[in-house]
Amino acid sequence: MSPAILILLAFGLSLAGWLAARSRAWAFKRANPAQRLASLPGYHGWYVALWVAVPAVVFAVAWSILSPNLVLASVLADPAASALPAFGFERQTILGEARAVATGKAFAVFNPLAQPLIEPFRNALHRYDIIGLLVTLAVALGGGTFGFLRLRPDFNTRTRVERSVMGILLVASLVAVLTTAGIFLSLLFETVRFFGMVSPVDFLTGTHWSPDPMAASADPGNYGAIPLFWGTLYIGAIIAMVVAIPLGLMSAIYLTQYASSSVRKVMKPLLELLAGVPTVVYGYFAALTVAPAVRDFGQAIGIASASSESALAAGLVMGVMIIPFVSSMADDSIAAVPQAMRDGSLAMGATRSETIVKVLIPAALPGIVAGVMLAVSRAIGETMIVVMAAGAAANLSANPFQAMTTVTFQIVAMLTGEGSFDHPATLGAFALGMLLFLVTLTLNFVALRVVKRYREAYE
Amino acid sequence: MNAPLNAAAENVFPEPVAEAKISARNVSVYYGAKQAIDSVSIDIPKNYVTAFIGPSGCGKSTFLRTINRMNDTIAGARVDGEILLDGEDIYRSGMDVVQLRARVGMVFQKPNPFPKTIYENIAYGPRIHGLTTSKSELDGIVESSLQRAGLWDEVKDRLTDSGTALSGGQQQRLCIARAIAVDPEVILMDEPCSALDPIATARIEELIDELRGKFAIVIVTHSMQQAARVSQRTAFFHLGKIVEYGTTSDIFTNPRQERTKDYITGRYG
Ligand SMILES: Nc1ncnc2c1ncn2[C@@H]1O[C@H](COP(=O)(O)OP(=O)(O)OP(=O)(O)O)[C@@H](O)[C@H]1O
Ligand SMILES: [Mg+2]
Numbered sequence: 265m266s267p268a269i270l271i272l273l274a275f276g277l278s279l280a281g282w283l284a285a286r287s288r289a290w291a292f293k294r295a296n297p298a299q300r301l302a303s304l305p306g307y308h309g310w311y312v313a314l315w316v317a318v319p320a321v322v323f324a325v326a327w328s329i330l331s332p333n334l335v336l337a338s339v340l341a342d343p344a345a346s347a348l349p350a351f352g353f354e355r356q357t358i359l360g361e362a363r364a365v366a367t368g369k370a371f372a373v374f375n376p377l378a379q380p381l382i383e384p385f386r387n388a389l390h391r392y393d394i395i396g397l398l399v400t401l402a403v404a405l406g407g408g409t410f411g412f413l414r415l416r417p418d419f420n421t422r423t424r425v426e427r428s429v430m431g432i433l434l435v436a437s438l439v440a441v442l443t444t445a446g447i448f449l450s451l452l453f454e455t456v457r458f459f460g461m462v463s464p465v466d467f468l469t470g471t472h473w474s475p476d477p478m479a480a481s482a483d484p485g486n487y488g489a490i491p492l493f494w495g496t497l498y499i500g501a502i503i504a505m506v507v508a509i510p511l512g513l514m515s516a517i518y519l520t521q522y523a524s525s526s527v528r529k530v531m532k533p534l535l536e537l538l539a540g541v542p543t544v545v546y547g548y549f550a551a552l553t554v555a556p557a558v559r560d561f562g563q564a565i566g567i568a569s570a571s572s573e574s575a576l577a578a579g580l581v582m583g584v585m586i587i588p589f590v591s592s593m594a595d596d597s598i599a600a601v602p603q604a605m606r607d608g609s610l611a612m613g614a615t616r617s618e619t620i621v622k623v624l625i626p627a628a629l630p631g632i633v634a635g636v637m638l639a640v641s642r643a644i645g646e647t648m649i650v651v652m653a654a655g656a657a658a659n660l661s662a663n664p665f666q667a668m669t670t671v672t673f674q675i676v677a678m679l680t681g682e683g684s685f686d687h688p689a690t691l692g693a694f695a696l697g698m699l700l701f702l703v704t705l706t707l708n709f710v711a712l713r714v715v716k717r718y719r720e721a722y723e
Numbered sequence: 724m725n726a727p728l729n730a731a732a733e734n735v736f737p738e739p740v741a742e743a744k745i746s747a748r749n750v751s752v753y754y755g756a757k758q759a760i761d762s763v764s765i766d767i768p769k770n771y772v773t774a775f776i777g778p779s780g781c782g783k784s785t786f787l788r789t790i791n792r793m794n795d796t797i798a799g800a801r802v803d804g805e806i807l808l809d810g811e812d813i814y815r816s817g818m819d820v821v822q823l824r825a826r827v828g829m830v831f832q833k834p835n836p837f838p839k840t841i842y843e844n845i846a847y848g849p850r851i852h853g854l855t856t857s858k859s860e861l862d863g864i865v866e867s868s869l870q871r872a873g874l875w876d877e878v879k880d881r882l883t884d885s886g887t888a889l890s891g892g893q894q895q896r897l898c899i900a901r902a903i904a905v906d907p908e909v910i911l912m913d914e915p916c917s918a919l920d921p922i923a924t925a926r927i928e929e930l931i932d933e934l935r936g937k938f939a940i941v942i943v944t945h946s947m948q949q950a951a952r953v954s955q956r957t958a959f960f961h962l963g964k965i966v967e968y969g970t971t972s973d974i975f976t977n978p979r980q981e982r983t984k985d986y987i988t989g990r991y992g
Contacts, residue, residue, distance in 0.1 A: 615851075
């Protein structure tokens with residue numbers, strides 16, 4: 265039985281608990297109208313509903329993790345399982361086939377060894393489904409009864425409900441935090457394995473990158489990631505920023521200082537729409553429209569090496585993509601500069617543009633810088649555009665018309681290649697991912713600190 | 724009703740009447756459809772301090788801001804009538820607002836130093852107006868402005884500190900120094916002491932008194948005592964009009980209008 269059904273069941277029961285508890289509270293009220301209830305009847309309802317739902321949902325989630333192992337254990341205890349190979353891939357496949365037939369996802373097995381296991385699987389699944397259902401019901405009813413029996417007119421359910429609401433919210437927010445920690449740990453684990461095969465020094469300082477998934481052993485000389493770092497920085501932090509910083513800043517200035525409110529009302533959402541365009545669409549645009557134009561332009565001005573995939577094409581499109589990041593942060597921070605500052609400058613006889621350049625931008629600078637940092641962190645983590653337009657060649661060059669590759673591109677290439685998961689040509693992806701994770705984390709962290717300090721300065 | 728300057732001269736005010744630096748004629752100001760100033764005419768003399776008093780919302784700030792055309796920066800604000808500065812209409816087409824604001828400086832209610840060093844705050848005006856040709860000349864202007872604003876001794880060793888790191892009273896004197904650094908002819912002050920304690924207020928009032936020899940000063944204030952202490956002329960605004968205008972001593976000792984009397988004796992909000 266799927267956990268979703270158990271959870272639905274728990275919610276259904278908790279609705280019943282809510283109704284029962286609320287009518288009990290009304291009954292208290294009718295029995296003794298002179299006495300005030302310590303909490304409103306609705307809170308009594310929620311109190312019991314929580315007692316029904318929370319333990320049952322917790323059990324259902326735990327059960328969904330636990331029960332497959334229990335099923336497996338009981339299948340393996342069956343005499344038919346003794347014929348299975350002891351370890352490895354084949355054993356997993358046979359068990360998988362038997363399970364698929366038992367659950368009705370497949371109709372027949374390929375491996376004859378799986379045939380005798382179908383019946384034990386079916387029985388075990390059935391048995392544990394029933395157990396899970398009964399225990400969920402028992403837990404829900406037990407919790408509900410406990411809560412219901414504690415109801416008294418003077419029993420303050422309101423504070424208890426408030427407290428559990430806080431608990432539920434806390435758990436919800438922990439999910440995101442724990443996910444981040446989980447990502448970090450899984451990356452860390454694979455990264456350590458990679459660095460067991462290729463030394464971090466070779467990886468971080470080598471200038472030659474050509475991992476060979478077919479090579480029997482890793483040649484550290486092929487794992488020098490400098491060209492990737494360079495490509496990432498050149499495309500994401502240099503070319504893209506050359507586009508995004510001036511355009512983003514100027515549109516922010518126009519929107520905050522010059523545009524009439526009706527223009528602003530139209531332009532600002534349109535600009536922010538840019539941030540919502542799926543990156544794969546930018547990817548098409550870069551690969552099909554911008555890259556050929558860039559190549560033709562390069563050849564026209566006599567650069568023979570101009571190729572149909574180029575750092576410039578990817579960087580330009582990426583720059584356009586992150587204009588909204590720069591402009592919306594700059595917009596917020598320019599708008600946050602007190603009006604008094606602007607008036608002070610204008611009253612000195614400064615023109616509008618003098619006021620912007622000499623007073624508003626310097627005052628808003630921390631916020632603008634933070635916006636740029638967030639944009640850089642977004643740009644260097646961007647994948648689709650570079651996959652489609654930047655190329656795969658790990659060139660260490662300053663020629664923007666040449667193909668270049670980035671960290672994100674290589675992560676994709678390594679993980680979708682045919683290498684096995686214990687080969688450095690695959691594991692390298694995790695080391696690259698780890699590095700990217702750390703760099704973007706640092707950028708975001710610093711940017712948020714800067715923004716916070718800046719906010720405090722104008723409070 | 725507008726009392727012309729000559730009417731005031733009949734009274735006991737001892738000093739001779741100066742020629743008008745600023746003459747407003749039938750000035751009306753609208754914010755969108757809402758009228759904030761209704762056909763105000765007034766002559767503001769040189770070398771005196773003129774105080775604008777009146778209940779909140781009566782249009783003092785609005786009228787003050789017409790004199791350096793700061794209302795231009797408010798979307799939807801419109802000014803009718805004419806305002807002459809030395810006989811020249813500042814609302815005529817082709818008027819250079821940048822030049823006007825260099826001649827008519829302004830100090831705001833809340834000190835608003837730029838988030839720059841003390842030195843840069845003062846140097847701001849001279850730089851944008853190209854008043855100096857050398858660094859030493861600029862240094863000279865910074866020093867003399869701070870000196871005239873009575874701030875030099877307190878900040879001369881920390882000119883590179885941020886202007887926002889000063890106390891409120893020091894910041895307001897910095898803003899006054901910033902305004903006089905471009906050598907204006909008129910200084911407009913909108914409740915310049917309302918964010919300051921009595922000691923800082925007394926410093927600013929002293930300063931206003933010293934500066935009046937050089938500039939025409941217009942000050943908006945909610946404090947009757949302050950108006951009486953620092954100004955020689957007072958205009959009482961009410962509901963977008965000037966009810967009474969004359970020498971400060973007349974207005975305070977011998978108001979001709981009932982509404983003026985009620986206001987200065989505190990019987991009116
Ligand atoms: N930017 C604006 N937009 C629309 N209406 C405004 C604006 N500024 C002022 N007003 C209106 O114009 C009228 C006069 O305002 P003003 O600020 O000149 O009054 P004030 O005499 O300076 O008052 P206070 O003593 O409170 O500073 C008020 O009714 C005010 O609501
Ligand atoms: Mg005002």
